[in-house]
Amino acid sequence: MKTTMLAVAGLTIMAGCAATTQLTENERQTRAEAMLKAGFSKGNKAMAERVVQQDETQALCSKYPESVPEAIASRIQESQQATIRYPASGNLMGDWRQGEKIAQDGWGMRFTDMGSPNRPMGGNCYACHQLAPDELSYGTLGPSLYQFGKARGYTDEVRRYVYGKVYNAKATNACSNMPRFGHNGILTEQQIKDVVALLMDPASPVNR
Amino acid sequence: MSSTMRAAVAAVVLACTAPIVLAQGSTEKGIEQYRQALKEGNPAELWEARGEDLWKRKRGPKNVSLEQCDLGQGPGVVRGAYAHLPRYFADTDKVQDAESRLVTCMVTLQGFKEEDAKKNPFSAPGRHSDMEALTSYVAAESKGMKLNAPLAHPKEREAFELGDYLFHRRAGPHDYSCSTCHAESGKRIRLQELPALTDPGEAQKVFTTWPAYRVSQGSVRTMQHRLYDCYWQMRHPQLDFASDTATALMVYMAKFANGGEVHAPALKR
Numbered sequence: 376m377k378t379t380m381l382a383v384a385g386l387t388i389m390a391g392c393a394a395t396t397q398l399t400e401n402e403r404q405t406r407a408e409a410m411l412k413a414g415f416s417k418g419n420k421a422m423a424e425r426v427v428q429q430d431e432t433q434a435l436c437s438k439y440p441e442s443v444p445e446a447i448a449s450r451i452q453e454s455q456q457a458t459i460r461y462p463a464s465g466n467l468m469g470d471w472r473q474g475e476k477i478a479q480d481g482w483g484m485r486f487t488d489m490g491s492p493n494r495p496m497g498g499n500c501y502a503c504h505q506l507a508p509d510e511l512s513y514g515t516l517g518p519s520l521y522q523f524g525k526a527r528g529y530t531d532e533v534r535r536y537v538y539g540k541v542y543n544a545k546a547t548n549a550c551s552n553m554p555r556f557g558h559n560g561i562l563t564e565q566q567i568k569d570v571v572a573l574l575m576d577p578a579s580p581v582n583r
Numbered sequence: 584m585s586s587t588m589r590a591a592v593a594a595v596v597l598a599c600t601a602p603i604v605l606a607q608g609s610t611e612k613g614i615e616q617y618r619q620a621l622k623e624g625n626p627a628e629l630w631e632a633r634g635e636d637l638w639k640r641k642r643g644p645k646n647v648s649l650e651q652c653d654l655g656q657g658p659g660v661v662r663g664a665y666a667h668l669p670r671y672f673a674d675t676d677k678v679q680d681a682e683s684r685l686v687t688c689m690v691t692l693q694g695f696k697e698e699d700a701k702k703n704p705f706s707a708p709g710r711h712s713d714m715e716a717l718t719s720y721v722a723a724e725s726k727g728m729k730l731n732a733p734l735a736h737p738k739e740r741e742a743f744e745l746g747d748y749l750f751h752r753r754a755g756p757h758d759y760s761c762s763t764c765h766a767e768s769g770k771r772i773r774l775q776e777l778p779a780l781t782d783p784g785e786a787q788k789v790f791t792t793w794p795a796y797r798v799s800q801g802s803v804r805t806m807q808h809r810l811y812d813c814y815w816q817m818r819h820p821q822l823d824f825a826s827d828t829a830t831a832l833m834v835y836m837a838k839f840a841n842g843g844e845v846h847a848p849a850l851k852r
Contacts, residue, residue: 406741407748407831416827426754426819433753440751440762444754482755484818502772514772516764541804545758554757561756 436550472574622684627848643693652688732837746835787843
């Protein structure tokens with residue numbers, strides 16, 4: 376009886392250890408990456424290439440899903456800050472009415488709406504953020520941006536911060552959930568300016 | 584059924600117009616009422632009935648039924664099988680979910696070519712999917728049972744580890760991973776609540792509701808479709824039906840959902 380119990384306990388410990396460390400980190404990565412690639416065999420080739428090949432930021436943020444170590448976070452933020460291209464004119468404000476349309480629109484870059492020269496892509500801001508108070512169908516993955524400019528002040532500094540945030544959110548928050556709209560070519564310079572206006576124009580409904 | 588459906592339609596109208604006059608909390612309450620109303624008459628029952636017929640009917644080049652199909656509980660045992668999936672199958676030496684296992688049975692028992700068995704996994708307007716019907720039938724035969732995906736065989740544990748990796752893997756033009764939307768409790772996209780799939784309480788409630796009749800799509804959708812649809816929204820390419828990626832992600836989610844009661848096919852927005 377005693378030996379049986381010991382054997383059972385031994386097996387339990389073995390099983391417990393095996394369950395947590397069955398694959399080495401390298402094995403896990405190699406197999407999962409191969410599996411993912413194989414699973415997109417019928418999908419759009421260009422899309423698949425872009426998804427299979429992570430950039431450094433994506434790879435690091437995937438590796439540390441809970442919280443990225445501080446030194447790595449600073450490295451990511453530095454490299455991402457360097458990607459931001461501010462408008463040559465120095466003018467960061469577009470038209471808030473256009474910005475509102477962009478914020479409502481989730482069109483683009485899916486395999487059913489790959490993009491078209493005649494149809495700009497959307498920013499889909501409302502999917503994650505509260506913005507204008509009239510729109511009650513907003514998501515909560517990101518913070519509320521209602522009264523963004525009014526609360527922070529309509530200054531050059533804040534406008535520049537917003538432009539940078541939309542262009543590349545990883546420049547200020549290494550593994551932010553927010554897409555890098557400028558860096559990854561989702562929104563154009565003019566569209567980002569329009570979104571800045573939605574947040575920063577005193578006449579925008581966001582600041583009412 | 585018809586009065587239930589009428590109530591449901593009224594609830595939809597309410598849910599769609601409510602945001603103008605009601606605060607956020609009331610909107611969510613309206614949607615919940617609509618879900619309750621629809622629960623009483625789920626169109627998925629039609630899929631279940633068609634699936635049962637397909638299961639028992641002689642089909643394929645060999646002209647045999649699926650009644651000897653082994654879904655993990657022995658040949659021909661449908662009752663309770665869905666509650667124990669995904670699991671490892673020795674004959675294929677693979678971990679399989681209900682849908683990929685149905686493909687195996689269609690190939691080995693009925694003589695279908697694999698590509699034919701996989702050809703039409705998701706219905707479209709005017710085009711039924713036998714797979715959606717069969718999966719509805721198989722899932723319904725586990726209604727009320729506790730999910731108990733084994734996660735004991737080395738290949739099942741490996742699938743879990745690969746699923747864990749894939750769940751957190753960020754990629755594509757928007758940097759999205761599954762965990763972008765499904766790692767935190769209490770979040771929404773627009774008004775759609777997002778379950779935290781690594782939280783047992785939440786995973787048990789939602790993982791066990793697929794397949795489900797989706798009102799917005801007018802059809803039953805399966806877990807394979809749910810993953811395909813998530814990858815679509817994540818700006819990833821079309822995920823192959825019955826791919827190992829899908830199985831690994833299901834095993835990963837099943838670990839947290841284990842213990843939850845199977846309510847499939849459920850009814851959803």
